[in-house]
Amino acid sequence: MIDLRPLRDEPDRVRQSQRARGEDPGLVDALLAADVARRGAVRRFDDLRAEQRRIGRDVATAQGPLKGPLLVQAKELAAEVREVEATLADADAALRAAHLAIPNVIEDGVRPGGEDDYVVLEEAAVPTYDFEVRDHLALGELLGAIDVQRGAKVSGARFYYLTGIGALLEFALVNLAVAQAVAAGFTPVIAPALVKAAAMEGTGFLGAHAAEVYRLAEDELYLVGTSEVPLAAYHAEEILDGGTLPLRYAGFSSCFRREAGSYGKDTRGIIRVHQFDKVEMFSFCRPADATAEHQRLLGWERDFLAALELPIRVIDIAAGDLGSSAARKYDCEAWLPSQQRWLELTSTSNCTTFQARRLGIRLRERDTGGGVGPVATLNGTLCAVTRSIVALLEVHQRADGSVAVPAALQPYLGGREVLEPRR
RNA sequence: GGUGGAGUCGCCUAGUGGCCGAGGGCGCACGCCUCGAAAGCGUGUGAGGUGGCAACACCUCCGUGGGUUCAAAUCCCACCUCCACCGCCA
Incomplete structure (x- = not known):
């Protein structure tokens, strides 16, 4: 797996590597897109999960009549969390697949071409x-x-x-x-x-x-x-x-x-x-x-x-x-x-x-x-x-x-x- | 292959549903003390991710993967690994 951080800063380096290998430089853009998508999904999940935990704590300390409505709210939130979690899992899997599709970035000085171009x-x-x-x-x-x-x-x-x-x-x-x-x-x-x-x-x-x-x-x-x-x-x-x-x-x-x-x-x-x-x-x-x-x-x-x-x-x-x-x-x-x-x-x-x-x-x-x-x-x-x-x-x-x-x-x-x- | 037991933050260990979103000890780092050191005292001490210039905030991870639940280290299922004994065996 290549390093995602330099990829974000210098995608062209990776695209060039792909071309030198005779592979699709478009895979680089697919990876970048998957990266952005995953980060969005992570944010949604994190925010939602943080809220769920806040409410969970309230449920634990709530007394008598206050508890009922809180539980209802918590249940709704739990369903939402499950949904967003699934989205995140999909985004993770998509990122991983796009990530695995890209071979290592070649070292400077490696000649482009195939088997006979050594x-x-x-x-x-x-x-x-x-x-x-x-x-x-x-x-x-x-x-x-x-x-x-x-x-x-x-x-x-x-x-x-x-x-x-x-x-x-x-x-x-x-x-x-x-x-x-x-x-x-x-x-x-x-x-x-x-x-x-x-x-x-x-x-x-x-x-x-x-x-x-x-x-x-x-x-x-x-x-x-x-x-x-x-x-x-x-x-x-x-x-x-x-x-x-x-x-x-x-x-x-x-x-x-x-x-x-x-x-x-x-x-x-x-x-x-x-x-x-x-x-x-x-x-x-x-x-x-x-x-x-x-x-x-x-x-x-x-x-x-x-x-x-x-x-x-x-x-x-x-x-x-x-x-x-x-x-x-x-x-x-x-x-x-x-x-x-x-x-x-x-x-x-x-x-x-x-x-x-x-x-x-x-x-x-x-x-x-x-x-x-x-x-x-x-x-x-x-x-x-x-x-x-x-x-x-x-x-x-x-x-x-x-x-x-x-x-x-x-x-x-x-x-x-x-x-x-x-x- | 069979039976039983166990897997928690470098190591040891606490922890059977909600201030454990992980306590203690060892080790380690820094500081105090000391002529110096040890001891003692104090502070700190995992990884990954998201947002942010940053301080920082938040999320995930208690062998792995599922499940139950508003909530799981804790309950259920499967698997993996390790230990012990039995069987077999180079």
């Missing part, structure tokens, strides 16, 4: 190979690391088994990522992968992304697509002490995605799957620090990918391709030799106060004696396991189908320097 911030030299490269699935099968056939047999398309060195690779990547996060001061967290609707809604995943989400109707629970959801909701309805900020969490969880509408896309291997594990960074900080924190998260993502010795490209996502919660988003992509293209490995979003407002997360500045204010939330992938494996295998492959292990990962693989094909 800005390249940095691009590594593309590696070359003097042999015919294999794709990650061929390599994974050679190594006995990936089994998609049995994944499909047991669970269906877009499921897989990581076996042998593949399974070990997951643990190594996760351990490396967690070690880096802890060294940077993050609190490691094992988060729930099943959450209630409130957590899903609060993080903005039941809007445009609703079709992406697995829902367990029987239990009214949702499978998270990222631990961003349980990490953001961790402090829901809380007032954080400003002195403790920034709060940084590194959450590990499985991630579940329906991948509805991606039929035919990335069908080979484990690039696009229904279930994978991920280490996710999440920060709660002061709104004024959010932009700097965003850069820090991006920095940690790059550190991790550098440790894996992957050639990467960093892009600044265009307005129309941001999620509803993000004011700005950067993706880190790794080179995929088999497809001669860049593949998204990590993504970091600055959600400013948008998510926090929905989730009821605020902060209190104790030191400065200040009041309660909004808090900003940011998230960033540290390690999405399957795609990291994809990039690792492809980039570090050698002519004989073996794969070199980057130095930083070796300690987490028992010192192994090369992954050798099974015979």
Whole structure:
């Protein structure tokens, strides 16, 4: 939810944001109108309710014959209050709906446009190979690391088994990522992968992304697509002490995605799957620090990918391709030799106060004696396991189908320097 | 899954229909006292909203959502969460 106060003062800023995203600027005016309508309803209700309470007090103290007429008056007033209360409830609901319809206001500098209108911030030299490269699935099968056939047999398309060195690779990547996060001061967290609707809604995943989400109707629970959801909701309805900020969490969880509408896309291997594990960074900080924190998260993502010795490209996502919660988003992509293209490995979003407002997360500045204010939330992938494996295998492959292990990962693989094909 | 108990302003707690539209204690903040501190004393101490330049006034919130009533923290219904015991179990 966007902040209504600046909206009242500078509606044009929000209208421009809407246009940059390719969304309807008219929604802004609908929201403003709903806001005015609600405030009118609040006033009517407050005044009436105040009168009702005055009369209620009189009824309580009235004696004998005076009581009868007062009761009659009170009854009439009660009916009126009920009516106005219903009007207020409608106005509240209308405001909320109009409020939820508007995505976060983009940060200054975000380029307008869609998926292809990103800005390249940095691009590594593309590696070359003097042999015919294999794709990650061929390599994974050679190594006995990936089994998609049995994944499909047991669970269906877009499921897989990581076996042998593949399974070990997951643990190594996760351990490396967690070690880096802890060294940077993050609190490691094992988060729930099943959450209630409130957590899903609060993080903005039941809007445009609703079709992406697995829902367990029987239990009214949702499978998270990222631990961003349980990490953001961790402090829901809380007032954080400003002195403790920034709060940084590194959450590990499985991630579940329906991948509805991606039929035919990335069908080979484990690039696009229904279930994978991920280490996710999440920060709660002061709104004024959010932009700097965003850069820090991006920095940690790059550190991790550098440790894996992957050639990467960093892009600044265009307005129309941001999620509803993000004011700005950067993706880190790794080179995929088999497809001669860049593949998204990590993504970091600055959600400013948008998510926090929905989730009821605020902060209190104790030191400065200040009041309660909004808090900003940011998230960033540290390690999405399957795609990291994809990039690792492809980039570090050698002519004989073996794969070199980057130095930083070796300690987490028992010192192994090369992954050798099974015979 | 079953049975019983409980959810009140940071924490503890009072409160079974109308000066509780929330009292007390702890904690915290400020002041007095003190060379300084502790103790003691005094004052203050939730969030959201509406109107107002402001002082301030008013409204909402006692787990959540309904209901009864002129009036609900208090009565009724449903749900949620927590605790205890039983059953089952990784």
